[in-house]
Amino acid sequence: MFKVLLVDDEPLIIEGMKALIPWEDYGLEVAGEAYDGTHALKQLQETSFDIVLTDIKMPKMTGLELITHCKELNSRTKFIVLSGYQEFDYIKKGLELGIENYLLKPVNEDELINTIGNVIEKIEKDTREDRNRASYVLRDNMLWRLLNQDIDEKEWRQRAELYQLSLDKPVMTVAKIRVDENACLDPEALSKARTEIENLIDSVCIISPDNDFIVILSGQDEKQQSEKVMNLKTYLQESKQFGYFYLSIGRSVASSSELQRSYNVASELSTYQLIFEPNTIITEKLTKRFIGKNSVKQQDFIQLAKYVLNQDVDRAKSWLDEAFLQFDQQDCLYPPSVIRQYMIDLVITVQKSAMKEIFYPTTKLVELIMKSHSLADLRRIVEQYIQDLIETCSKQTVQRSSIIQSILDYIHEHYSEELSLKTLSQRFHINSIYLGQLFQKELGIVFSEYINHFRIEKAKELLKNTHQKAGKIGKCVGYSDTTYFYKQFKKSVGVTPTEWRSMQRN
Template identity: 35%
Template sequence: MFKVFIVDDEPFIIEGLYDIVDWAKLGMEIVGHAENGAIALEAMKVTPADILVTDISMPVMNGLDLIRHVRAVHPELKVIVLSGYNEFDYLKEGMALGIENYLLKPINLEEFKGTLRTVVQKLNLNRSELALNEQSMRILRDNVMYRWLQDQISPKEFQERADLLGIELDQRYVQVSILRAGHSMAEVFDSVMNQLSSSENVVPFRDMDGDIVLVFNADDVSSCKEDAERISDNLRLLLSPHNKICASLGSVEKVEDASQSYSHAKRAQEYFMVRSADRILRYEDLASQQQETRLGDWPIDWNEYKKEVMAKDKKALFLRIEKDFAYLQQLEGMTPDLLQEIAMEWLIRFKMLLQEITHTDDPEPYKGGLSQIRRATTSAELMEMIKEAAAMTVDLLERDVKSPVVQQVLNYIHDAYNQDLSLKVLGSMYNIHPVYLGQLFHKEVNETFTEYINRYRIEKAKELLRTTNMKVQEIARKVGYWETGYFYKQFKKYVGISPTEFKGLS
């Protein structure tokens, strides 16, 4: 049993916390309580605890001072703050002290229980402070690298952070490789990190779309290309037996133009809609083909298309398509085959626009359009299909009413649902306060963060119960529950029967 100490100057809060949580079922016991920080500090010298649940605003000694004093002798103590004040300064100072969560009163019971379960998992796994720091550093590293490749950070600011994070990109040229897996991206990334642990001149990270990005760095173009192709292909072959791995290579660029290589690698990824994943797609090969067919010389302003898609202006989109299509038709040397290639490129561009705006990657809605383009027999049919793709892009955008950060959090949950997830970790990842993120998530998804994760994990567990011979305990761990008893409780809550009974029906 992990020991819990509660501190609050309101007696009814303490009494409520004793009653509303089944502490024993969570593997915890309350060993004491106090009405202010000074009393708690003395009591905890005699009765040490693993977890401190404390208010902030209290007489004699407030919660923040209590945390500082206790942490001086018990640095591994897990702290959960309950506060009636939604003050940024309190939140900021609490985060600096390493609290697990900052919960506003009145307490959201499910979020509180979810935080307690997360703390228990951390204690059970004996995660050291070093491990937590490594996780935070990885999140920060991913964020810095992504901003750099998006040209969202100045060279000076990037270099300062790169020095701090141990990112070495001090040679002249870079080439970006992107690996996109069919499923289990978090597990694939861990495998990639293990494989690259002894490799030099390559910086791996995950971007906001969940793709694995490898930035290769060398002093000459040929070495950069050779390393990028060899390592990317080796990783693709190593991981392919267990997953569909799409690997693409951007162009070789000078370090200061790395964003161009990243953009090209992203662009090449989209061609897996019409190409097999049995080999690497190189942007330079696609660019060469486009040059042969004059696709690279289009007088088309894709930024204007993006503006009209974001404005959801179908009429303006249709007029622009008609104008651009008419211009392309009258170009000297235009052929039916070339016009068909152009129509495919148009459709891929719309898919990329949607992905850029929503940070989701679902090629399925566009695959039908590609098939129709291949079967088209007239230029009028081709133009109509491009219009349909434009209209579909707007419709999909209208359905996606979630803010980008909530959509990114949902994508991350779907990919890493079996990991230790919390609003604190995700808030840090996406540069948003955990409290605000929880409120925004609840507003847009109509479920609390904890409810959504539990429901999603249970759906994954049902799938494993139907399709595998794994034991219930193994499935519980596979979907992110380290306590089988809690897994049983959640499964029965969402399904109505126990996992064992469900397996018997399958």
């Protein structure tokens, strides 16, 4: 039963309300009574009520103030307002607060019963939607595990039966839909779109953690699958809420146990949005012309670093113009993985060359490069990086004090030794607290982060150019604790030292 709270500063009104309506006949229970707003709020804080009938004018707290406070506690509670006055300001404020109705005293029985009936319908609808959402969450989680091979066959079959899913058709394909990130679809809009997609092409659609639509198409033959893909494209084009979109089509498979292969292909194809125009259907056939295109014209990254250090904006921009030109030519096509790796190599080389002069946290930058959705977006990211470096270099050329420069020179020579603000303050005869503040002010980063980043870069050099064990390399660059070195390396680079070394050699 749904719980009702009656609120009025006149006890006789509450008794009359209790007698006026056969509450139980409507599936309702009068579970609370209050004689002022403060008393009512206390009950609402302790108990969850579905419906509140409240007077407007009461001592200590008005009915509208009560509603305002209650909305912060439970936005699902429905309010019906009672008043002895037809006051427009109260009605207007009540409507702004989302009340169900504004009834005048003495209350008309039929009007109250009709209002309560409408409120019950709303509550039941909300309850059904909550259950549907909960069911979708469980179903989506199960399908996500299937696509990532994180569920065994027996459990999958049991769960599929529970959610009445039948995916085993002669032909099955996973499609991945990525929409304009600026579309800013809220959870309700995403859920509505998912339902529309499922109904339109008789498919199963889930929403990934990245808010992509993952559609499992199933049919009797390839022709039927192609028709569903085209219907899906038409829907995406005609729906204005998505902005642009990319529709990546995985490989056809014959059983649900093979869906992961189809999903992996769709995910790989979705990276090609970097080089294709929006509103494109991306297939394996479309990307075949990129196979074997791994030889990128190598440019002098060191020269770009020199332009940065010399604060030569025009030459740095011209260098980038030439670099991006090779990726924008129709007769010289490169897959996204090659383009992104090129840009990551650029960032790492420039940063390494400029390390003694400026510091820039590259971990977040690499993440942005990997998530870039077009060449224009990628160029914006790299240009911003170069611009930030030049501006930082300009500031540091002017602002860096002789004491900080001396300390940096010492760090670059003695990074393998124990270094701390305390040891440096003693060596350079400066207060350690003041040194920490000055270091952060002039370099824009705290001392511990700077030394950690510098040591990680030195560790990378040794990992790439020597055969020493990773633990020994950690000690060579200043980490006395091997475990701490592994932890800091993975935090900074994203992989372990051994994994990074393997990636460089492959």
